[in-house]
Amino acid sequence: MSECNISIIVNGEQHELTVEPRTLLVSALRDELGYTGANVGCETGRCGACTVRENSKTIKSCTRLAVQADGSEIETVEGIADNGDLTTLQEQFQEQHGLQCGYCTPGMLMTADTFLRENDDPTREEIREAIEGNLCRCTGYQNIVDAIEATADQLGGQR
Amino acid sequence: MYTNDFEYYRADSVDDALTLLSDHAGAELVAGAHGLLPRMKTGDESPPALVDIGQLRGLDMIEEDDDGTDLSIGALATHAEIADSETVRQRASVLADAAAELGDPQVRNGGTIGGNLAHGDARSDPPAALLALDGSLEVRGLDDKRTIDATDLFEGPFETAVADDEIVTGIRIPTIDDAVSGYRKRRDPLSGYALVGVGVWLRTDGETIEEARVAVTGATTTPARLPAVEDELEGEAITEDTITAASAKAGITVDDGAFVSDVQASAEYREHLLTIDTERALYDVIDISQ
Ligand SMILES: Cc1cc2nc3c(=O)[nH]c(=O)nc-3n(C[C@@H](O)[C@H](O)[C@H](O)COP(=O)(O)OP(=O)(O)OC[C@H]3O[C@@H](n4cnc5c(N)ncnc54)[C@H](O)[C@@H]3O)c2cc1C
Numbered sequence: 001m002s003e004c005n006i007s008i009i010v011n012g013e014q015h016e017l018t019v020e021p022r023t024l025l026v027s028a029l030r031d032e033l034g035y036t037g038a039n040v041g042c043e044t045g046r047c048g049a050c051t052v053r054e055n056s057k058t059i060k061s062c063t064r065l066a067v068q069a070d071g072s073e074i075e076t077v078e079g080i081a082d083n084g085d086l087t088t089l090q091e092q093f094q095e096q097h098g099l100q101c102g103y104c105t106p107g108m109l110m111t112a113d114t115f116l117r118e119n120d121d122p123t124r125e126e127i128r129e130a131i132e133g134n135l136c137r138c139t140g141y142q143n144i145v146d147a148i149e150a151t152a153d154q155l156g157g158q159r
Numbered sequence: 160m161y162t163n164d165f166e167y168y169r170a171d172s173v174d175d176a177l178t179l180l181s182d183h184a185g186a187e188l189v190a191g192a193h194g195l196l197p198r199m200k201t202g203d204e205s206p207p208a209l210v211d212i213g214q215l216r217g218l219d220m221i222e223e224d225d226d227g228t229d230l231s232i233g234a235l236a237t238h239a240e241i242a243d244s245e246t247v248r249q250r251a252s253v254l255a256d257a258a259a260e261l262g263d264p265q266v267r268n269g270g271t272i273g274g275n276l277a278h279g280d281a282r283s284d285p286p287a288a289l290l291a292l293d294g295s296l297e298v299r300g301l302d303d304k305r306t307i308d309a310t311d312l313f314e315g316p317f318e319t320a321v322a323d324d325e326i327v328t329g330i331r332i333p334t335i336d337d338a339v340s341g342y343r344k345r346r347d348p349l350s351g352y353a354l355v356g357v358g359v360w361l362r363t364d365g366e367t368i369e370e371a372r373v374a375v376t377g378a379t380t381t382p383a384r385l386p387a388v389e390d391e392l393e394g395e396a397i398t399e400d401t402i403t404a405a406s407a408k409a410g411i412t413v414d415d416g417a418f419v420s421d422v423q424a425s426a427e428y429r430e431h432l433l434t435i436d437t438e439r440a441l442y443d444v445i446d447i448s449q
Pocket residue numbers: 044045046063187188189190191192193194195196197212234260261262263266267269270271272273274275276277278280282283284285321325326327328350351352353
């Protein structure tokens with residue numbers, strides 16, 4: 001069994017760790033570093049529950065090896081709230097009932113947060129396309145789209 | 160879900176990667192891991208070592224030649240970068256379409272064009288675009304470099320002409336001004352890959368189709384051009400009759416037994432869909448106004 005030393009920044013904090021090459025990024029985040037925000041749904045790259053940002057881009061952390069992320073900057077859902085205060089997006093997920101069991105929520109939030117950085121005035125159709133890689137088995141998506149739309153409305157292009 | 164154990168090496172240049180490949184028997188390259196890792200998880204592949212080229216600099220550029228005749232795209236350009244590139248949209252829209260239709264936003268950030276083409280997954284979208292554009296791969300080995308034409312690339316399911324000890328450094332696409340192209344995808348509802356994907360490229364003078372290239376992915380065991388459709392289009396006036404006649408030839412171009420049959424669609428149904436989607440792909444790119 002081989003091992004590698006890697007160094008990754010997670011939510012602004014530098015971490016050095018030793019992993020087997022086959023360790024998935026999501027497993028390193030959850031099991032080695034305690035960032036349990038990224039969930040493991042399917043482990044096949046379909047459901048998006050494991051979505052994190054790697055160097056500002058959303059990826060599915062079950063379809064990356066931890067060793068591939070050596071030297072990268074990772075952001076997980078734990079990092080998006082401002083000193084513990086919920087962001088508008090998080091508040092709107094609550095307001096609009098954008099979650100039921102909540103399993104998909106961390107991934108949805110990472111995708112939506114990133115999407116709203118690129119498009120601050122999206123149509124509902126664009127929102128649906130943006131969350132294409134995030135499956136939700138509870139809400140039927142309607143309220144999730146509402147939450148993202150309401151966030152865009154509330155922030156009104158000020159991001 | 161853990162894969163089998165393997166050794167991991169990160170290359171710091173193309174030469175370094177080639178040396179690592181030759182030093183470690185059975186080693187495989189990894190770029191985005193979006194083709195390889197799913198297959199390692201299911202045990203379909205179990206390389207003893209991976210050579211990571213994902214972080215190499217300078218292999219992700221998208222640029223036009225000085226005289227504007229060729230488009231070069233680095234092997235590490237991601238699907239998202241290609242889908243968002245204004246240059247690709249203008250010069251080779253079939254490739255921009257294929258990249259934009261691939262997977263979902265996260266997958267498009269994760270996977271690379273070089274990895275996609277080297278992987279040889281017959282359900283992939285970019286192969287139909289590369290074939291329709293008559294593009295080629297730039298490939299390097301330890302002692303030489305060569306070019307692989309799109310038509311020679313796809314040899315079988317997960318088999319391509321890229322050798323185990325070679326690296327795809329980029330793709331090259333000839334472009335001309337009076338060409339139109341586009342990609343039409345019918346998604347497999349389960350996997351999101353192409354159940355049928357058709358790439359078309361046409362050069363016209365506004366009235367007559369002077370040159371045509373039409374390619375299929377997803378429906379057949381390897382992505383392929385459809386010469387019977389192309390022959391039927393070339394030299395003909397741009398009319399509904401031309402499109403109908405050409406699309407009707409879509410199935411006959413494909414060898415017996417080459418249509419994929421699985422739980423999603425029988426070979427017969429895929430052949431039927433190919434005819435319909437060829438017709439739609441042609442209507443997508445040409446304007447019939449009479
Ligand atoms: C959930 C999900 C959905 C997807 N949906 C689609 C889809 O709808 N359509 C589609 O077309 N694809 C789809 N894909 C696959 C696509 O994302 C990948 O880009 C592609 O198959 C592989 O690219 P990669 O960079 O990840 O390559 P890797 O997985 O890193 O490598 C794939 C293979 O190519 C070799 N390789 C990689 N780079 C090079 C190189 N430069 N030179 C030589 N060999 C190389 C590797 O050794 C390996 O054998 C999907 C993937 C996932 C996980």
